[in-house]
Amino acid sequence: DAGITQSPRHKVTETGTPVTLRCHQTENHRYMYWYRQDPGHGLRLIHYSYGVKDTDKGEVSDGYSVSRSKTEDFLLTLESATSSQTSVYFCAISGTHYNSPLHFGNGTRLTVT
Amino acid sequence: SQQGEEDPQALSIQEGENATMNCSYKTSINNLQWYRQNSGRGLVHLILIRSNEREKHSGRLRVTLDTSKKSSSLLITASRAADTASYFCATELNSGGSNYKLTFGKGTLLTVNP
Numbered sequence: 279d280a281g282i283t284q285s286p287r288h289k290v291t292e293t294g295t296p297v298t299l300r301c302h303q304t305e306n307h308r309y310m311y312w313y314r315q316d317p318g319h320g321l322r323l324i325h326y327s328y329g330v331k332d333t334d335k336g337e338v339s340d341g342y343s344v345s346r347s348k349t350e351d352f353l354l355t356l357e358s359a360t361s362s363q364t365s366v367y368f369c370a371i372s373g374t375h376y377n378s379p380l381h382f383g384n385g386t387r388l389t390v391t
Numbered sequence: 392s393q394q395g396e397e398d399p400q401a402l403s404i405q406e407g408e409n410a411t412m413n414c415s416y417k418t419s420i421n422n423l424q425w426y427r428q429n430s431g432r433g434l435v436h437l438i439l440i441r442s443n444e445r446e447k448h449s450g451r452l453r454v455t456l457d458t459s460k461k462s463s464s465l466l467i468t469a470s471r472a473a474d475t476a477s478y479f480c481a482t483e484l485n486s487g488g489s490n491y492k493l494t495f496g497k498g499t500l501l502t503v504n505p
Contacts, residue, residue, distance in 0.1 A: 320479065321495040368433055376483060376491040377422055377441065382433030
């Protein structure tokens with residue numbers, strides 16, 4: 279799994295509560311990504327990072343924030359979880375931002391009740 | 392609308408048969424990638440084919456790219472039950488300057504029956 283660990287693997291939370299998902303890599307890759315996967319939508323990019331403290335929005339960034347204080351860690355925060363954020367969240371890493379495959383973690387299944 | 396769309400959405404074959412999945416896209420791309428996802432796991436990269444390439448092989452996998460038709464195909468030869476998974480194409484395009492965007496399709500669910 280290319281040295282990518284996502285935690286937690288499963289989480290159930292209530293609407294309105296804050297949630298933080300963690301992605302940890304041991305590959306020293308510069309680029310890190312957060313995707314969500316939903317039936318009928320495939321994978322959609324939430325946010326990505328191109329270095330420590332350097333992040334940018336993806337196509338579905340509303341309601342999410344990210345932080346990267348160290349090369350190896352990329353955090354995804356739902357400030358106030360909503361039921362529409364029930365999904366499977368995947369972290370991915372790559373060495374370069376183009377012409378480079380992504381390596382994925384095994385995902386976090388988040389349920390917002 | 393999706394940049395990349397796989398076809399068919401689902402495919403069921405017998406072990407030993409070949410499986411072909413197709414991907415169509417709308418705009419010019421930098422490269423096209425294929426990924427596999429086993430149930431409950433993350434995506435695993437299979438092959439990356441650049442826009443100036445027409446065909447690539449990796450073991451039992453063969454990928455073709457036709458930029459004039461904006462389409463790609465993934466062929467798995469001599470399929471095995473272990474090939475049962477969802478397969479996704481992803482298209483990378485330059486979204487301006489040094490920004491690149493990788494967009495995934497919704498996937499093809501391949502079932503290989505023993």
